[in-house]
Amino acid sequence: MNKRLLRSVREFKRPAILSPVLISCEVIMEVLMPILMSKLIDNGIKKENMTYVWIMGTLLLVCMFISMAFGALSGREAAKASAGFAKNLRHDMFHNLQKFSFSNIDKFKTSSIITRLTTDVTNVQNAFQMVIRIAVRAPIMLIFAMCASFYVNPKVALILLCIAPVLMIGLVIIFRYAHPIFVRMFKKFDLMNNVVQENVRGIRVVKSFVREDHEIEKFTNVSSAIRNDSVRAERAINFNGPLMMTSVYTAMLLISWIGAKMVVSGSMTDGELASMFSYTMQIPMSLMMVSMIIVMLVISRTSAERISEILEEQPDITNPENPVMKVADGSIDFNHVFFSYSKKKEKSCLMDFDLHINSGETVGIIGGTGSGKSSFVQLIPRLYDVTDGTIKVGGVDVRNYDLDVIRDNVAMVLQKNVLFSGTIKENLRWGNPNATDEEMIQACKIAQADSFISAFPEGYDTYIEQGGTNVSGGQKQRLCIARALLKNPKILILDDSTSAVDTATDAQIQKGFAEYIPGTTKLIIAQRISSVEHADKIIVIDNGKIDAIGTHEELLKDNEIYKEVYESQKKGGDQ
Ligand SMILES: Nc1ncnc2c1ncn2[C@@H]1O[C@H](COP(=O)(O)OP(=O)(O)OP(=O)(O)O)[C@@H](O)[C@H]1O
Ligand SMILES: [Mg+2]
Structure with a gap:
């Protein structure tokens, strides 16, 4: 995200840092749980050791609660940070706006300034919240789950390692296709705001010239264009789910097949196989999250640029160094x-x-x-x-x-x-x-x-x-x-x-x-x-x-x- 924008985080740096730290703790707990589960199966259930089952069961419960608490706390901090960031952004933009000279104002359209202060800031706020939570969560989850799966069983983990790039390539293709559509859609949003604003402002003129039908047509055209683009983009994005599920089930099938053989031959335990299934869910899930983040960043990039245009606009009429403070007369x-x-x-x-x-x-x-x-x-x-x-x-x-x-x-x-x-x-x-x-x-x-x-x-x-x-x-x-x-x-x-x-x-x-x-x-x-x-x-x-x-x-x-x-x-x- 744009450096100039990040300067507006200011007093909300603490929650902005705390949120990813907390979410990392949540992820560690989540990755730990399948390992505990495999121990519970192998050493507790299979060996009919009830004390071990109780201990591991309690430990699992504790892990779950800790993970939940960290998740909730991280969410709270992320909300605090992103809402505060948005507030500061709006404040900074408004502040700079007041310094604009007439020629600065001539450069931006009124409706565009309003969209920048509202919709664009909201886009950036959402992206920021995603970044400090999920953008941290997904890669950490990916790395930890990968490591844990190698720790459990390196041979079976290789299957996961092979599935990941296939999934990644699929996701890249989808987003390559969807990205330009999103960019186009956001430009059209601007246009729609423009049409609405002009209409509402000049509603009396519209009525006196009986131009309602023309105005409705203008609005319908741009809103239909947004609808079409939105459908197109969503259609592409929707391939996400099937792609992920196909990868997950392919991986599961392979793991079941190879794992079962290994369990029979004694080179893998039942518990280890069960934990591998958990990682099979976690790894593609985190890849999908990464891809979602990318979309979000792409969407918000346009908004971020539009915001920084306002923030960086230099007022071209400013006070001189040693200003004269008194006007002698009216000549x-x-x-x-x-x-x-x-x-x-x-x-x-x-x-x-x-x-x-x-x-x-x-x-x-x-x-x-x-x-x-x-x-x-x-x-x-x-x-x-x-x-x-x-x-x-x-x-x-x-x-x-x-x-x-x-x-x-x-x-x-x-x-x-x-x-x-x-x-x-x-x-x-x-x-x-x-x-x-x-x-x-x-x-x-x-x-x-x-x-x-x-x-x-x-x-x-x-x-x-x-x-x-x-x-x-x-x-x-x-x-x-x-x-x-x-x-x-x-x-x-x-x-x-x-x-x-x-x-x-x-x-x-x-x-x-x-x-x-x-x-x-x-x-x-x-x-x-x-x-x-x-x-x-x-x-x-x-x-x-x-x-x-x-x-x-x-x-x-x-x-x-x-x-x-x-x-x-x-x-x-x-x-
Ligand atoms: N903000 C602006 N940006 C660019 N050009 C402008 C702007 N305002 C006025 N002009 C142009 O400058 C010229 C002089 O405009 P100005 O408003 O000074 O005329 P005026 O004599 O006050 O006219 P009127 O009697 O209609 O108010 C016009 O050609 C106009 O198109
Ligand atoms: Mg005039």
């Missing part, structure tokens, strides 16, 4: 900034952004969809790092700030904003855990959220469902603005955050900003000219480039794009 400087999601300059999404924004200014940002507006503002709180050039906030390169400090001072209402399950108050406190009720009400008043919150029967204690499904789009946007305001930031960025709010309320929000947070630099991305026309300056972005910067009047005079947008919206308004 922003872009110095020939280039940005690309794919780290290739020729595929730049932002090209040569060069601009200065004074602290406390209100800046409107206008541009068509996909022009790069969101990408532009996401660079300021370092959600992504620039590909080339520098961005300064308060006169300091954003990469020199402590990450928490810069993100606390640059509050951003993301275009795809999210509320979390919990009360409105709990959600608002994401902005500031120590916010008083007055501060919360004040922020909500500026964001024009207070009136609708107060209208809820439970007011600020109203419970928001996961994803904010029980509030309207516009209400959600206003709550998100209030949450950002509570951070009391030096820079506030609204990425299309009033798109679902009516024009009158939008104007009220803008008015509130000017009145209550005049010192905060405000960047407002909007589709509506009315949201930005009163800004100190407006940036027009077109196709990843700054097309123009100016006031509403200036741009109306000499910017074609701005004029066009303005005219089209005015016409709509006039009608």
Whole structure:
């Protein structure tokens, strides 16, 4: 198993070591019992020595109980170790996940991350438990049983030695065939999780587009594919049983035949023959266990790799060595900034952004969809790092700030904003855990959220469902603005955050900003000219480039794009 994964065993090393030790003791007892049995037959029963029968019988019973106790204890320790290992794995993965930057998150799909944290960890947990119990038990059993059978009767033991490789080859052939099917099946499991997750998330869209049948078909296809593969793999694995039984009975027949002759000629005792039968069961059994372990490891290998991908993913945005802990003011400087999601300059999404924004200014940002507006503002709180050039906030390169400090001072209402399950108050406190009720009400008043919150029967204690499904789009946007305001930031960025709010309320929000947070630099991305026309300056972005910067009047005079947008919206308004 993967080394990186094993590091997560940590405090569960003790049970992880204890379990195989205990199981070895169990195996020794199990191998010892047939020898005691043969002595009991030869020296007790055949010689009609009842005292010997009693002694050996008691010894056998004791051995059996000790073996049982060791087995149970080993099982307990293995469960402790594997469950603890799984807990640590999940913890470590989750921990690293929290450090991921936006570009790290872009790399993995959400559903895949969930499968990795759940199913994959369970696979590895099961494999780990098997390894520390059976992977130790089977080889020890094999070796000890082999040695014991040679001790009892080397000639007859040779039969067992010959049967073992035949069985081994058979098993290898079976698993060679089944392995790729298992690997394929697990990939399909991933796909199924993906389909289910996407469906459940977008169930409203599915319904409104009447796509249920299509979705059912998609699901049926992948689940049938899993079924087919599962049947195929199991069919191959099922040859295991007959193969083992054939080997066992062949060995038994041979041993009976040769053994009987030896017993008659006096070179073997009845007891020895009986014990050889026991070993005939134990040896193939342990070989089969070995093969099962191999399957388990093969299955879990894919899972282990997927887990270590998460564990080893290096967050590409990290804190600098000596971070600046204070943001002087809300001024922003872009110095020939280039940005690309794919780290290739020729595929730049932002090209040569060069601009200065004074602290406390209100800046409107206008541009068509996909022009790069969101990408532009996401660079300021370092959600992504620039590909080339520098961005300064308060006169300091954003990469020199402590990450928490810069993100606390640059509050951003993301275009795809999210509320979390919990009360409105709990959600608002994401902005500031120590916010008083007055501060919360004040922020909500500026964001024009207070009136609708107060209208809820439970007011600020109203419970928001996961994803904010029980509030309207516009209400959600206003709550998100209030949450950002509570951070009391030096820079506030609204990425299309009033798109679902009516024009009158939008104007009220803008008015509130000017009145209550005049010192905060405000960047407002909007589709509506009315949201930005009163800004100190407006940036027009077109196709990843700054097309123009100016006031509403200036741009109306000499910017074609701005004029066009303005005219089209005015016409709509006039009608
Ligand atoms: N996470 C991402 N990974 C790769 N490419 C992305 C990512 N996000 C955006 N892009 C690409 O970058 C370009 C700019 O996208 P951006 O989101 O900045 O546009 P936008 O101006 O905010 O558009 P909209 O008005 O629709 O929000 C687009 O071509 C988009 O396809
Ligand atoms: Mg956008």
